[in-house]
Amino acid sequence: MLLANRGFVEDAHSAASGKGMPGVRILGTTIACESTVAEDIASGIDAVFDAIVDALVRPLSAVEAAPRMQAESQPRIAFRGTRREVNQFFYRKGWADGLPIVPPSADAVAEMMQGTDLPPDHVVARIIPRMGKATVEKIAVNAVMAGALPTHLPVILAAVEAVSDPKTRFDTFEVSTGSWAPLLVVNGPIRKDIHINCGSGVLSPGDIANAAIGRALGLIVKNIGGVRKGIEDMGTLGNAMKYALVMGENEEESPWDPLHVDFGYRREDNTVTVMFPNRYAQTIPAETSAEGIAEALAGMRPGSLSCMMVIPDHARIFSQEGWSKKRVRDYILAHAASGGRQRRLQDEDFILVITGGPGVWMGLLGSAGGFGNSFVTREIRLPAGWEALQKKYGTMVPVYVRY
Amino acid sequence: MRRTIPFLAVTALAVAAAFSVPPHAGGADADQLEVLSPWADVDPVPVRGLSPRVDTLRGKTIGLFANFKRAAVPIQDEVARRLKERFPDCETSLFHSTLPNVTETETENRERFEAWAREVDAVVAAVGD
Numbered sequence: 001m002l003l004a005n006r007g008f009v010e011d012a013h014s015a016a017s018g019k020g021m022p023g024v025r026i027l028g029t030t031i032a033c034e035s036t037v038a039e040d041i042a043s044g045i046d047a048v049f050d051a052i053v054d055a056l057v058r059p060l061s062a063v064e065a066a067p068r069m070q071a072e073s074q075p076r077i078a079f080r081g082t083r084r085e086v087n088q089f090f091y092r093k094g095w096a097d098g099l100p101i102v103p104p105s106a107d108a109v110a111e112m113m114q115g116t117d118l119p120p121d122h123v124v125a126r127i128i129p130r131m132g133k134a135t136v137e138k139i140a141v142n143a144v145m146a147g148a149l150p151t152h153l154p155v156i157l158a159a160v161e162a163v164s165d166p167k168t169r170f171d172t173f174e175v176s177t178g179s180w181a182p183l184l185v186v187n188g189p190i191r192k193d194i195h196i197n198c199g200s201g202v203l204s205p206g207d208i209a210n211a212a213i214g215r216a217l218g219l220i221v222k223n224i225g226g227v228r229k230g231i232e233d234m235g236t237l238g239n240a241m242k243y244a245l246v247m248g249e250n251e252e253e254s255p256w257d258p259l260h261v262d263f264g265y266r267r268e269d270n271t272v273t274v275m276f277p278n279r280y281a282q283t284i285p286a287e288t289s290a291e292g293i294a295e296a297l298a299g300m301r302p303g304s305l306s307c308m309m310v311i312p313d314h315a316r317i318f319s320q321e322g323w324s325k326k327r328v329r330d331y332i333l334a335h336a337a338s339g340g341r342q343r344r345l346q347d348e349d350f351i352l353v354i355t356g357g358p359g360v361w362m363g364l365l366g367s368a369g370g371f372g373n374s375f376v377t378r379e380i381r382l383p384a385g386w387e388a389l390q391k392k393y394g395t396m397v398p399v400y401v402r403y
Numbered sequence: 404m405r406r407t408i409p410f411l412a413v414t415a416l417a418v419a420a421a422f423s424v425p426p427h428a429g430g431a432d433a434d435q436l437e438v439l440s441p442w443a444d445v446d447p448v449p450v451r452g453l454s455p456r457v458d459t460l461r462g463k464t465i466g467l468f469a470n471f472k473r474a475a476v477p478i479q480d481e482v483a484r485r486l487k488e489r490f491p492d493c494e495t496s497l498f499h500s501t502l503p504n505v506t507e508t509e510t511e512n513r514e515r516f517e518a519w520a521r522e523v524d525a526v527v528a529a530v531g532d
Contacts, residue, residue: 003478003529012530020448033532035474045481052482053489056465056525057456065452078440083432095441103438132443141441172503177532224443234532371503 001025001055003048005033010231011175018129023064025055033177090145095223097215097243101145112140115153117383124157125164128171130226134160138224139216146216151194151393152209154380155272156216159184162274162378163217169373173276174227179235180276181242182217183307183365185353187260188270190380191248193390195397198248200357202309203280205244208396214244239278245365247355253312254354255319262325262351263377270380273351275305277365284360288314290321294328297362298335304349304369308332311356325352343370351375457525460486464494466523471503472531479529496523 004012006028016024031044045052079089086103090096102108113120113136120137127134136157143156163170163182173180186196197207205211227233235242251258251267260271285296293314302308310318310328318328329352336345349369356363383389457463467483469475476499483495498519500507507516520526 001527003482003527005532008530008532018448020450021453022450023453025453029478031474031478033474034472035477038477041474041477041481045478045485049482049485049489052527053460056460056527057458059456060453065455067450067452069448069450074440074442074444076439078438078442080435080437082434083436086436086438090441093442103436104441105436105438109439127443130443130445132445134443137439138441138443141439145441219441223441226443371505 001027001052003027003029003052005029005031007033008234011234014231015129017069018131020069021067022069023060023067025064027051027055094228095219096145097218097222099215099243101219102147104141104144108144109137109140112144112148112150112153113137114385114389115140115150115383116157116381118157124160127160127164127221127225129175129232130224132224132226134164134220134224139220142219142223143212143216145219146212147208148212148216149194149208149393149396151389152213152216154270154382155184155186155190155194155196155209155213156220158272158378158380159213159217159274160220162272162376163221165376165378167372167374168274168276168376169371170276172371172373173367174221174225175232175234177234177236178278178368179237179239179242180278180367181239181245182214182221183241183275183277183367184214184217184246185259185273185307185351186246186248186271186380187251187258187265187273188380189268190270190382191251193386193394195394196246196248198250198355199253199312202247202250202355202357203245203363206398210246210248211244214246218242218244241277241280245277247309247353250312250354250356254315256315256325256354259351259353260377263375265377265379270382271377272380273375273377275307275351275365275367275375277307277367279366280363281366282361282363285314285362288317288360290318290323291331293317293362294323294331295335297328298332299337300362300364301337302332302345302350302364303366304343304346305367305373305375306350307365307367308350308352309355309363309365310352311359311362312354313358313360314362315354328352348374454525460490460493460525462492463490463524464496464522466519466526467495467497468526468528469497469499470528470530471501475499475529475531478531479527482527482529 009028012026027048029044118136122136123133125134194209196209249258285292467479469479486493
């Protein structure tokens with residue numbers, strides 16, 4: 001039998017069912033999560049001790065001895081109704097994310113699938129914890145819901161592949177109490193093709209590509225992976241970055257090789273790199289010399305794993321003073337304060353991405369590492385008709401009224 | 404007659420317009436949509452029943468599994484203490500999983516874990532969360 005904090009009982013049942021053991025006897029306790037207080041633990045066990053004994057000795061029921069899981073049947077057509085009714089239906093089913101969705105009609109999904117040459121029934125990945133089959137069509141359905149364009153689908157497909165790589169330890173991050181959000185860093189010419197923001201307000205709302213690609217991934221994790229808030233996703237406080245956290249590297253304004261070249265790709269390749277931060281901090285350097293900027297970066301206390309966001313102006317200052325990216329990284333490694341439970345920062349623990357617009361702020365997106373996880377990069381593959389597709393949807397950019 | 408014809412024409416046009424308006428007219432938002440499901444299929448998971456229960460804890464060895472979370476071992480220490488208090492001839496055996504965020508059966512500790520499981524009569528697992 002299993003003891004868990006009462007808030008995790010549903011989560012535990014879901015996990016047991018997922019492993020083919022729906023009948024595991026689970027007791028909820030009042031013991032605070034990760035409690036370090038002896039009295040709290042003693043009183044919690046005191047309250048359930050009789051139930052513990054009972055769970056160990058009470059004979060199994062017929063269902064516990066021989067459970068039968070009901071086979072899930074998934075009709076391809078989910079619903080018929082007005083746009084408003086579709087939204088209400090999807091929300092009540094737990095398929096939406098709190099915002100209105102674009103109804104995924106068959107026509108809209110077929111249009112979305114122009115973004116790939118893969119067949120609709122091709123399984124891109126199986127997503128934990130349900131091990132749902134992320135077919136191209138299912139991914140496209142969720143992409144339509146998110147408001148993505150067909151030209152976003154190649155990035156979304158690569159992102160699904162990337163998060164499904166065991167090296168990301170997505171199995172941990174997605175369900176953790178830490179509320180970790182998927183960060184996608186996009187490199188290569190596709191950024192310009194589909195208007196992924198790499199500059200001013202790179203992480204702010206307002207750009208379809210950044211917003212829809214990130215949102216699509218969130219819906220995919222929920223509807224294909226089966227991750228439901230409070231049941232499998234046990235994020236204690238939650239994280240607004242789970243709506244969308246997508247940035248392009250500002251390769252054009254960087255004096256150095258971009259991130260994907262550091263990882264062995266060619267500059268002309270398109271890639272997406274994934275990690276799972278739960279914190280975002282910004283700071284400004286006391287001095288805007290190269291050393292001052294480096295000192296400020298190190299002072300942000302990057303841990304394993306971290307994405308350090310350096311704005312183009314600071315990258316230019318580094319370059320003007322003869323600092324290579326390696327020199328900046330070496331400085332951070334030598335001067336980054338380690339504290340708490342973190343081990344000393346290692347070279348593979350952080351990435352340095354040139355992004356953002358004019359200003360003086362630098363940023364850090366912090367995750368956790370040290371348990372066999374790492375950044376994962378996947379190449380973005382384009383369909384044969386990419387040029388035509390890009391021409392068709394490439395004009396989707398906001399034109400602001402000047403006043 | 405001259406006044407009647409325009410009146411009749413207008414009336415006829417109005418009637419025709421009334422019958423040509425679709426019942427759900429109200430703009431695009433009122434159109435009926437057929438939408439696909441975003442919920443994915445899964446391969447069936449073979450289900451297993453629970454292990455038979457012991458008839459008593461007296462004279463038994465109870466396995467206490469603690470995951471890597473910091474409350475798990477103290478919880479099991481308390482369970483062990485109470486088991487010993489109530490069932491003096493009951494033994495306990497602790498398995499402490501120290502690898503974070505992994506299932507023991509999927510790690511290099513698999514053999515050790517399975518050997519431990521074979522040596523106990525029942526298991527209480529604590530996840531510390």
